[in-house]
Amino acid sequence: MNKVNYFLVDSSILPSVYSGVIAAKNLLASGEAVSVSQAVKMAGISRSAYYKYKDKIFEYSEQGEDTATINAKLIDNAGVLSSVMSELYLLGANVLSVNQSIPVNNVADVSITVSIANTSITDGELVEKIQNVSGVKSVSIGGKK
Template structure:
């Protein structure tokens, strides 16, 4: 089997230096820092760390537009929870391609949701965060990005 070139990981699993590189890039893009030196100093990393990782890390939403994202949710079988999940999806203006929910076992169901991230869609990572924090959602995993 061929090795993957890209991985999707949650923020808590990413080393601090990489998160600081993302923040430095945001400062440069927003104009809050004029130079790499300024941005690196503001976030507390060296310029060499910035240059070493700048092309290797980016927020999930920066690369999601025009793609299909499939997520797996483990959620309680309670009335209205699926509707709340789909409401978050609709609010983000992404297109639902497929949806499959298993029959609940011990009050917990698995939901597989494939969405198409259209131009003009809102930040997908923010949408996933909102879904993950709904009462009754136990876990959310990104299965695939195409």
Template sequence: MAFRTEYYIVDREALPDVFVKVVEAKRLLLTGQVQTVQEATELLKISRSSFYKYKDMIEPFTDTAHKKTVTIACTLDDEPGVLSQLLAVIGEAKANILTIHQSIPINGVADITMSIEVLEEAWSITEIIDALRKLPGVHAIKILARE
């Protein structure tokens, strides 16, 4: 059986602290705020072995998704205006909806899957997701794919 690498997008809140600290240590090194791995790991209170174990396995989800297609899944209340508000935020963000699919609402909620094109002049995907999560009637937003 061939080994296949799989990638996941995971909310930061679900990650163990060590992963978040490894990403931060890499950022500190990259920006020159610290000069050595030893400095970074001491500052962040993680072991050097943890840093080296995970450094090549974790990267932050960055907003380099400009000019990219992002597919997101949303769970919304089945009430008038909720989907309209969601679409208005995407329009305000200057992102382009490529596809949208809504399931038949069950128990007062509907699942929406949409692909949006994030252009140079658009908000970052993080800003878009954060704005969508704040809307009344939106229960969940998750990124399914990014191209």
């Protein structure tokens, strides 16, 4: 069994075909290109190069650097989660994921992971703003990176 080795390298030292493969993959993922043929043409690489490397090269993302997970208990009333989301929007947070449990005794646990890269709010202010939303019983921040 062959062991796979991975390297994290600066893209400027790699042949341009690798950046082209990443560009083509991004064009397909975003919908800017509707086919591989269109994506490789836009990226300036050949179809054979794309297929040769598409499963071997991946773009590194530091997305975890500015994220926080908000854990809250919400009263099971219509619009409470929506109000929390609106407050997060007003604070400039970008919602990455939401996970809500089925309500038990009229209370649902919710976990919301947000990107806080574009905010200047402190953890305490974030908790206070969410706590002030009608229908929020409790809130805490966990899993901050």
